[in-house]
Amino acid sequence: MNKTASIVTKDKLGLYAPLAVLILTVPLLLRNFSYGMMFLCFCEIYIIAANGLDVLYGYSGQISFATSAFFGIGSYGSLLIHNYTGLPILFTMIMASIISAAIAMIFAYPVSKLRFAFLSLATISFNYIIFQLVTRSPGGITGDFNGAFTDQMSLFGLSLKSYYSFYYFGLVCVILLVAVKNLLVKSRVGRAFLAIKQNHHAAEGMGIDVRKYKVLAFGIYGFYAAFAGAMYVHLVGYISPETVAQQQSVIFMIMILFGGVCSNWGPIVGAVGILLLQEVLGYAEQYQLLAYGILLLIFILFLPGGVVGAAKKLLTRLKNSKGGAVDHANS
């Protein structure tokens, strides 16, 4: 098995090396185009949240329409902790993410009994609860409908206010969190997630504590979504309650269905693709939801694996037709 793995990486090195160079040098190319840099920073943020949702939905098979709620818990959490205590931003970001993970796990404990349709209803209600809390907060600490301001990103006294410096900070976060996800889903934890998704009775029969892993998946998801939210609030320096709205959660779901679940590239392609689409459709705002609806239908009906899944299928088909001998002999 190790042998095949090393062959694959050698094979892909030709693809990854130029990509890495491009990712590292993109800020130089966009030196006079700060809007483009801002867009890339947003991409990083949404890639992290989409990866969290992929762990939950793609691997453990639990649907959630509450991503923006956890995103919001991260944003408002880090904002409030930082504004009230003045603790360093990276620290408050991590704290808010841990709090969000805990809330997600407490929420998941009773909810893990629910399946697809009822689980989505439960998550939708949760999103509304968080939205209500944010817009009608006790003492108005969240700024209610006006939103709230906080400091922009800085690390160890070093300001990362500009999009260029934030981009590299975000890049480190993306690489770290995607690597952790990758390790996790390839471990026995990941196999337990997949087993539960495919057949939870059989998974239980293998000795897997189904509820424990469903709750754990929610915790990881809560952490990733909140970390992305915390990055967002310290990139922009401001958060409006619209960010926490239910509609935003649907967009996260569309991202991973568009990109494809259960892969490294799926959430990345999905997040970047949908953000690009948002840019394109920015001028026709009232038709955005229509476009998403149509897109979602197309992907659910015709491309269940998303863009990445379809590309993988195409690649194997090309390889098979090249190689000639396909193992259909006994099937």
Place this chain on the structure above:
Amino acid sequence: MAALLELKDFHYSYGAIHVLKGISLYVNKGETVALIGSNGAGKTTTLRAISGLIPSQGMKNHIIYDGKPIQGKSGDKITAMGISHVFEGRHVFPKLTIEENLFTGGYLIKNKKEVHETIAKVYERFPRLKERRTQLAGTLSGGEQQMLAIGRALICKPRIILFDEPSLGLAPLIVKEVFKAIKEIKAEGTTILLVEQNSKLALKTADRAYVLKNGEIALSGNCNDLLENEEVQKAYLSGK
């Protein structure tokens, strides 16, 4: 000798329907016991209750395993105690490869080397699984899936295996192969509780058997005696 697994006056209802009306049975260590009966007699319900897949309805001391009551424990805990269940209809993980399915079977064993060794043994027993180790389990034939399900149940080195209808929906030739494997497992000393529609085959495989009829044990005894029992012959063995 104390029985490894024992059911004492066990009742089970699905809502208002009283399915099991006080059945008692035991399986001794190293023994193979068959549970036969017609459709809807309650065979599968019995197995699912033992392995904790259906809720225990508040009763406590009716299922005894290794001297301890296990009723009300969740399925994963019961598996961890050494009871493995080969499900009716196989229930392999269709989108995992054969090898990943087997790894999942070894979930409870933390020692990776040990898992690899047991998987190698399963491959020895079912060479066809080794040939197709990277194939998705959902693309296997019914017989191969059954072998995978059996192999997967063996990985965690259970003390007792519950087989639920291993012949279901399989071609006669494959059924023969599956039962050959069950006999081998039996010969290695693993305790087996076998539920099977094909009564003749079950009686020829097991040491003792219980006949379940409308939720009650109608008959029990040594398989050889049951094979010659007139009532059994008329009700379950005719035409087979």
